[in-house]
Amino acid sequence: MQKKHPIQCQRCKADIPENDEREFNGKVICEDCYMILLSPPKACDPWAAYCAKSFSEKTGSRPDLNPVQVKILQILKETGGISIQELSEQLELPLETFERDIAALRHMEKLRAEMRGGRKIICLWQNND
Template identity: 35%
Template sequence: MKCAKCGTTLNGDVYHHAGMELCEDCYLDIVAAPKPCDPWAVHTAKSLTKQKPVLTPIQEKILKLIKERGPVTAEEICNELGITETDFRTNFAALRHMELARACKQGDRVCYTLFDSAS
């Protein structure tokens, strides 16, 4: 039997989600993914990053791209930085928790901008 998401052979524990049989890693990626709008995570991130937040290299690149190009879509960010949508969403959630970046609507598109931007 293979994981429906990554194709790894399932030896031992099999996790079920949305009709799929998954390995532990894929199951955790789905059910424990960080959520951008999490009040407790925002409180915690703000408490821990009062001076200057410590960002990962990917988070720094995402923030730099948003600063330079204004509101941009997830697809544009992923293409420009060569990252997956999952990597983007995970890293964006941390930026949102630190109140450095946020999502906004521009017409029918969801774009990402600086947290304190009026866009």
């Protein structure tokens, strides 16, 4: 009897156990790769490089806002939207110290960025008033 050559996964190059091969986009792949391709990890928004994952791990579920984040939301509520430079002035903090807070708030859908007259404005996700 002729020995069957093991099928190799075209994605990870692993030998696929018999009958475990899957087909995806015309490629023969192993079951692990199939699962990965079927449920790709959620891509992070490049503007908000800080992934929501890191704080949900820390707190378990809904993250609490830190004082800077609370202040940011307060300023956005008062101003109805403000540029990042103006926000920096109001917070009296350099941008790099609260960038992560902006990104975190964006992931929590508390704020968003929009273009107004060619300028990038940070504003509340929803105006509740």
